[in-house]
Amino acid sequence: MSEERLIELHGLTKTYGKGDAEFKALNGVDLQINAGEFVAVMGPSGSGKSTLMNLLGCLDTPTSGSYIFKGISVGGLSKDQRSLLRRHALGFIFQGFNLLARTSAIENVELPLLYRGYSQKERKRMAREALVSVGIGDKERNTPAELSGGQQQRVAIARAIVTNPGTLFADEPTGNLDSRTTVEIMELLCRLNDDRGISIIMVTHEDEVASHAKRIVRVRDGLIESDVIAHGRSGHGAIH
Amino acid sequence: MFFNAFIIALREIRRNLTRAFLTVLGVVIGVAAVITMVTLGRGATETVKAQISSMGSNLLVLRAGQGWGGGGAPLFSTADVRAIEGQIAGIKSVSPLARGGASAVVLENARVTDIQGTTPEYFGIANWKLSQGRFFDQADLTEGAPVCVIGETIRRELFGKLEAVGSKIRLKTTSVLVIGVTAPKGQAGWGDDLDDNIIMPITTLRRRIEAKASNQNIDQVMISGEDGYPSEAIVSDVSTLMRERRGLKGNAQNNFSVSDTRQIAEAVSSSTAVMTSLLGAVAGVSLLVGGIGIMNIMLVSVTERTREIGIRLAIGARAREVLLQFLVEAVTLSCVGGVVGITLAYGLCSTLAKVVGAPFLFDPKINIIAFVFSAAIGIIFGFMPARRAAGLDPIEALRHE
Numbered sequence: 133m134s135e136e137r138l139i140e141l142h143g144l145t146k147t148y149g150k151g152d153a154e155f156k157a158l159n160g161v162d163l164q165i166n167a168g169e170f171v172a173v174m175g176p177s178g179s180g181k182s183t184l185m186n187l188l189g190c191l192d193t194p195t196s197g198s199y200i201f202k203g204i205s206v207g208g209l210s211k212d213q214r215s216l217l218r219r220h221a222l223g224f225i226f227q228g229f230n231l232l233a234r235t236s237a238i239e240n241v242e243l244p245l246l247y248r249g250y251s252q253k254e255r256k257r258m259a260r261e262a263l264v265s266v267g268i269g270d271k272e273r274n275t276p277a278e279l280s281g282g283q284q285q286r287v288a289i290a291r292a293i294v295t296n297p298g299t300l301f302a303d304e305p306t307g308n309l310d311s312r313t314t315v316e317i318m319e320l321l322c323r324l325n326d327d328r329g330i331s332i333i334m335v336t337h338e339d340e341v342a343s344h345a346k347r348i349v350r351v352r353d354g355l356i357e358s359d360v361i362a363h364g365r366s367g368h369g370a371i372h
Numbered sequence: 373m374f375f376n377a378f379i380i381a382l383r384e385i386r387r388n389l390t391r392a393f394l395t396v397l398g399v400v401i402g403v404a405a406v407i408t409m410v411t412l413g414r415g416a417t418e419t420v421k422a423q424i425s426s427m428g429s430n431l432l433v434l435r436a437g438q439g440w441g442g443g444g445a446p447l448f449s450t451a452d453v454r455a456i457e458g459q460i461a462g463i464k465s466v467s468p469l470a471r472g473g474a475s476a477v478v479l480e481n482a483r484v485t486d487i488q489g490t491t492p493e494y495f496g497i498a499n500w501k502l503s504q505g506r507f508f509d510q511a512d513l514t515e516g517a518p519v520c521v522i523g524e525t526i527r528r529e530l531f532g533k534l535e536a537v538g539s540k541i542r543l544k545t546t547s548v549l550v551i552g553v554t555a556p557k558g559q560a561g562w563g564d565d566l567d568d569n570i571i572m573p574i575t576t577l578r579r580r581i582e583a584k585a586s587n588q589n590i591d592q593v594m595i596s597g598e599d600g601y602p603s604e605a606i607v608s609d610v611s612t613l614m615r616e617r618r619g620l621k622g623n624a625q626n627n628f629s630v631s632d633t634r635q636i637a638e639a640v641s642s643s644t645a646v647m648t649s650l651l652g653a654v655a656g657v658s659l660l661v662g663g664i665g666i667m668n669i670m671l672v673s674v675t676e677r678t679r680e681i682g683i684r685l686a687i688g689a690r691a692r693e694v695l696l697q698f699l700v701e702a703v704t705l706s707c708v709g710g711v712v713g714i715t716l717a718y719g720l721c722s723t724l725a726k727v728v729g730a731p732f733l734f735d736p737k738i739n740i741i742a743f744v745f746s747a748a749i750g751i752i753f754g755f756m757p758a759r760r761a762a763g764l765d766p767i768e769a770l771r772h773e
Binding site: 186189191192211212215216217218219220222224226230232233234235239243244246247248249291 | 376379380383387388679680682683684685686687688689690691692693766767770
């Protein structure tokens with residue numbers, strides 16, 4: 133079983149503040165994630181899981197240690213280079229959906245394509261395809277205010293996958309949703325993972341949500357507490 | 373990248389039209405004010421210039437007394453006119469002007485009007501043009517022929533649709549033949565109707581209308597200088613000559629005045645030009661305030677749109693792309709403001725020009741300047757908010773509520 137190494141962390145630390153106010157959010161994290169994995173990162177608030185997500189998502193740089201993403205050392209990249217890395221290789225889903233208000237679903241989904249320089253025709257086609265693939269092809273004209281929470285998160289997922297990224301970062305993707313919608317969204321994420329082979333790294337504090345992942349990493353006090361292969365994912369083949 | 377920034381900026385403007393309207397309003401008013409002020413000011417200047425030059429080019433007028441009234445001061449004589457003609461250098465021609473007044477009657481129409489008694493040279497000096505007929509000539513002058521040239525107002529009021537040239541006008545007890553009608557000059561800057569007069573040989577005025585051949589008084593002496601000869605020199609030579617002839621000594625004040633229409637024209641047009649630039653500058657301040665308005669709303673909007681910026685940065689927008697987006701937004705808004713302002717100014721100018729009575733001169737130059745200026749305002753005042761937006765940290769921006 134030869135798997136492509138997606139993420140490699142060695143002694144990753146992140147320190148905020150200086151002197152007496154210094155606070156180590158991450159205290160030497162080692163972690164490897166392969167392409168195609170679905171990893172849930174769990175931990176209580178203040179454990180450092182958000183900091184870890186920001187670093188993994190190339191939104192931030194580590195204080196020390198190394199982060200290799202697909203063979204690229206992220207610590208050595210400039211702000212603009214990290215932007216381009218996010219643009220071309222990563223997708224993001226947030227707890228609060230973070231859609232542009234007063235903007236139709238299809239225009240929200242088109243947003244990353246605009247930065248990638250696609251023609252208008254291409255943008256429309258790809259955005260429409262992404263909306264259909266998340267099951268809301270009929271809502272492209274609706275603005276976020278006209279959509280339910282679950283539908284909004286689907287638009288956000290469509291926006292994240294429209295550029296065909298290899299990796300998806302989900303920050304509490306079901307935090308604002310009821311339990312029934314939560315299951316729907318998690319099933320959608322599982323399908324993206326299984327059918328399209330998109331690697332997913334998801335932060336959550338709900339065991340129920342985490343159980344959909346193939347692997348659960350628990351973080352506490354800036355260190356990895358446990359790292360287990362989950363077996364709770366029923367009905368989905370987890371073997372590569 | 374630039375094209376993309378333009379699309380993104382347009383979408384953002386469309387998303388919040390109220391905000392866009394408020395942002396643009398200051399620039400609209402500023403641009404409209406600048407263009408209206410400058411256009412109307414220029415129109416006024418042109419009007420004044422045209423009126424003054426219609427009185428005659430290189431025209432100098434010798435009047436009795438100081439200023440425009442001249443009441444009580446001694447008038448001039450034919451001898452004065454001859455002296456000026458013979459002794460002053462740089463003069464093309466000189467003509468005396470005696471003024472009278474009478475009620476002019478044609479059939480049942482009557483009108484009290486000015487009568488100017490003069491010599492044929494007057495027509496050239498005062499820049500009169502004919503619309504019909506002919507001027508009187510030297511023979512008419514010598515003879516004291518009962519002929520006259522009438523202004524357009526007189527023709528309209530007395531003759532209406534009737535043929536004027538060849539008809540007779542009764543002035544007091546004399547009938548005078550109309551031999552010509554002058555082309556209209558319009559209203560003078562001080563409100564006089566320049567076309568409400570009758571011009572006839574000075575001899576006719578004295579012998580037939582006033583019936584006092586002994587009255588040799590001349591109210592004004594009209595002098596036209598040679599082209600290119602400095603009018604200042606003529607003014608000072610005429611003054612010296614007249615002081616001599618009147619025996620004014622030492623510090624005694626002139627009891628006559630010599631005015632130079634070109635100097636008056638220059639003085640008047642330079643003072644209206646100063647007024648125009650002053651009004652333009654005041655309006656320019658409002659354009660500046662409009663620019664500050666753009667900056668203000670863009671700054672507020674960066675704060676309000678922090679999350680949007682966070683989303684853009686997270687999905688891979690580079691700082692310079694966010695900067696460009698906000699800059700393009702500001703420039704687009706200010707350019708739209710410029711165009712709307714120009715349109716508004718066009719309407720304002722054409723309406724106000726009618727009200728003020730100045731000609732409507734739409735100068736493309738001032739429009740281009742105002743447009744470029746409003747675009748520049750977009751760049752200058754859009755830059756700081758745009759840089760602030762571009763400098764945001766994506767993590768902080770996404771967390772912003």
